[in-house]
Amino acid sequence: MIVIDYQDRRPIYEQIVERFEKLILKGALEADSQMPSVRQMAAELSINPNTIQKAYAILEQEGYIYPVKGKGNFVNGNLVLRQRKKEACFQKLEECLTEGREFGITAEDCLKCLRRVYGEVDI
Amino acid sequence: MIVIDYQDRRPIYEQIVERFEKLILKGALEADSQMPSVRQMAAELSINPNTIQKAYAILEQEGYIYPVKGKGNFVNGNLVLRQRKKEACFQKLEECLTEGREFGITAEDCLKCLRRVYGEVDI
Amino acid sequence: MIVIDYQDRRPIYEQIVERFEKLILKGALEADSQMPSVRQMAAELSINPNTIQKAYAILEQEGYIYPVKGKGNFVNGNLVLRQRKKEACFQKLEECLTEGREFGITAEDCLKCLRRVYGEVDI
Amino acid sequence: MIVIDYQDRRPIYEQIVERFEKLILKGALEADSQMPSVRQMAAELSINPNTIQKAYAILEQEGYIYPVKGKGNFVNGNLVLRQRKKEACFQKLEECLTEGREFGITAEDCLKCLRRVYGEVDI
DNA sequence: GTGGTCTAGACCACA
DNA sequence: GTGGTCTAGACCACA
Numbered sequence: 001m002i003v004i005d006y007q008d009r010r011p012i013y014e015q016i017v018e019r020f021e022k023l024i025l026k027g028a029l030e031a032d033s034q035m036p037s038v039r040q041m042a043a044e045l046s047i048n049p050n051t052i053q054k055a056y057a058i059l060e061q062e063g064y065i066y067p068v069k070g071k072g073n074f075v076n077g078n079l080v081l082r083q084r085k086k087e088a089c090f091q092k093l094e095e096c097l098t099e100g101r102e103f104g105i106t107a108e109d110c111l112k113c114l115r116r117v118y119g120e121v122d123i
Numbered sequence: 124m125i126v127i128d129y130q131d132r133r134p135i136y137e138q139i140v141e142r143f144e145k146l147i148l149k150g151a152l153e154a155d156s157q158m159p160s161v162r163q164m165a166a167e168l169s170i171n172p173n174t175i176q177k178a179y180a181i182l183e184q185e186g187y188i189y190p191v192k193g194k195g196n197f198v199n200g201n202l203v204l205r206q207r208k209k210e211a212c213f214q215k216l217e218e219c220l221t222e223g224r225e226f227g228i229t230a231e232d233c234l235k236c237l238r239r240v241y242g243e244v245d246i
Numbered sequence: 247m248i249v250i251d252y253q254d255r256r257p258i259y260e261q262i263v264e265r266f267e268k269l270i271l272k273g274a275l276e277a278d279s280q281m282p283s284v285r286q287m288a289a290e291l292s293i294n295p296n297t298i299q300k301a302y303a304i305l306e307q308e309g310y311i312y313p314v315k316g317k318g319n320f321v322n323g324n325l326v327l328r329q330r331k332k333e334a335c336f337q338k339l340e341e342c343l344t345e346g347r348e349f350g351i352t353a354e355d356c357l358k359c360l361r362r363v364y365g366e367v368d369i
Numbered sequence: 370m371i372v373i374d375y376q377d378r379r380p381i382y383e384q385i386v387e388r389f390e391k392l393i394l395k396g397a398l399e400a401d402s403q404m405p406s407v408r409q410m411a412a413e414l415s416i417n418p419n420t421i422q423k424a425y426a427i428l429e430q431e432g433y434i435y436p437v438k439g440k441g442n443f444v445n446g447n448l449v450l451r452q453r454k455k456e457a458c459f460q461k462l463e464e465c466l467t468e469g470r471e472f473g474i475t476a477e478d479c480l481k482c483l484r485r486v487y488g489e490v491d492i
Numbered sequence: 493g494t495g496g497t498c499t500a501g502a503c504c505a506c507a
Numbered sequence: 508g509t510g511g512t513c514t515a516g517a518c519c520a521c522a
Contacts, residue, residue, distance in 0.1 A: 070521035089223040100212040118230040335469040346458040439506035
């Protein structure tokens, strides 16, 4: 479910965070279902528990999971998260387009790209 | 010409690299004109010369500047760079759109964003 | 009667303790009436008996309940408890006001808050 | 400047965070002045650098400080923080008053407390 | 068994 | 020198 890419320049904990964000946002992990335990994940990935802990701490702080004392961490099924993520995506898109424009990418080019991603719908 | 934002989370050398990339791509720096010397820049920005050195090394490696022994670094006026940068932008845009789509951003939303960036032209 | 909020960051035993404190102080549980047995509560709440045990131990230590060997735990109808709780509340309030003052909350602001809580009586 | 209370049940990193929050909010630490280095603090307090790091990470996440790569951490002189803290204080005060009321503390009692904290002004 | 805190210590990027 | 990441491992609270 989780794969670590050691070639990736990003820290391990960040890869884990990103992976779970996607899984949770896509609904691949049911709301209120239990996350793999820190130790279990650490063992499976041959990683130090502290690193998993850090990833979980970030996920908690971002609202993706919530801890229950003595039981473990659980998936937060809050729809707000999806909205927040969408907004972040939007902002990134706008930056991307703005930068592209500076370097001579035309609106037409962008449209082509859009069609490629969304299929040949009548955009 | 170069301003460093210490609140920016990126390392200083990266800010310098990005700034010069833009200046060169936009033609603000003439082809074959001399870059400010490492020491001069370091002094002006009150920055460690190692940092400038690293920025220049990256710019050279990317093909934006070329060194002349005993003289300094000079701007590379190669049009290929512009093309390469454009392609990089494109790829980033495609990634951005793909991710956005995964999280429920519609093609229509993207179009709106496109219009916002490129103005109300008949897109 | 007792509801556990798993989203609550506090440990379960603490939630149970606080809940019983309130019930007893408000007189919702009659003096010398029997508390639910540890096992019964554990079963009802689907909770580890150790957790209930710990909650009861704290309630006993605080003087809210008293154990009778072989019979169970019983509510202590001592009025002293109410007074003690009140004093604890007072102290917390004073700390709260002191801290607020340090950060620029005015006496007038506090008065407004007071009116909001106690209603529009002529304070 | 920073003192750790080992009798305190709260974790060390939390004590450090709280102490710096106050120092910064009160203006005892000038905006954009450098925080003590992680290692220096660790040495002074005979504490593991990781613990200081955790405290600083929280302070950064809360907006109290900002990191500059290779240089250190610096105080963020943002007035928004003060406002946010004030609001948090208010909420806590309201909770405190509400709880107190439940246990029989009168508005008059609260007023007395208020006068004690704010002095004998004509409240 | 579950997570949280902390230590000791290594190694890396950045300036 | 500065912070950031990670490991190995201990110890504690909670259930």
